[in-house]
Amino acid sequence: MSPKQQIEMILQELFSNPKSKMIPEVFASDYIAHTSKKDYVGLKIVSQWIQNLNRFLSDLKIVRLEFIYEAKDLVVWKRTILGKIKPSKKKNLPAGKLIKWDEMIISKFKGNQIVEEWITSEFLGTLLPKGKT
Template sequence: MENQNKIEFILNELIANHKTSEIPKYFSKDYVVHTSKKDYSGHKIIGKWSKDLHNFFSDLKVVKIQFLLQTDEFIVWKRTLRGKIKPSKNKNLRPGRLIKWDEMIVSKFKNGLIIEEWNNSEFLGALISKPK
C-alpha cells in the first residue's frame, strides 16, 4: 500500500470508524509527534487523540485530505476536520456548534510505518472564534 493510501486508511479508521486497532500496522512503536507546544510519543497518544475528539465532538468527519508534497521518506499533507460540539460542563462552548479546522502535517516514514510527524493545527483558533 502506498504511503498516501496508508494515511487515508488510518485517518478513516480513527475518525470515521473510531477504531484504534489498526494503529500498530501504520505507526512505528517509536512514533513521535511534534506539536507547537510539546512532543508526544507512542501509540497511546494516537488512540487518546482519537478518543478525545470523539468525546468532544459528534458527527466528526474528515472533510478533505490534500497531499502537497511527497518523497520516499516524507509526505506533507493537510487535513480538514469538522464536528459538532457535544454538551459539556464548559458553559463557554455552545453544544451543537459546528467547528471546522485545518491541520498541516508532515509525516516521516521508515520501513513502511509512520515514525514521526510534525502537526500544526488551527483547532484552538476555530474553537474560540465567534460563530458567524
C-alpha cells in the same frame, strides 16, 4: 501500499472506529509527534487524539484531504476536519455548533510505518470567540 494510501487508510479507520486496533500496524512503536507545545512519544498519543476529539465533538469527519508533497519516506499533507460540539457541563461552548479547522502534517515513514510527524492545528483557534485573542 504507498505512504499516501497508508495515511488515507488510517484516517478512514480512526474516524470510523476511534478504538481501532490498527494503530500499531501504521505507526512505529517509537512514534514521535511534534506539536507547537510538546513532543509526544509512543502510540498512545494517536488513540488519545481521536478519542479526545470524539469525547468533545460528534459527527466528526474529514471534509478535505490534500497531499502537498510526497517522496519515498516523507509526505506533507493537510486535513480539514468538521465536527459538532457536544453538550458539556462547562457550558462555555455552544452545544451543537459546527466547527471546522485545518491541520498541516509532515509524516516521516520508515518502511511502511509512520515514525515521526510534525503537526500544526487550528483547532483551538476555532473555539475562540471571533474578534478576541
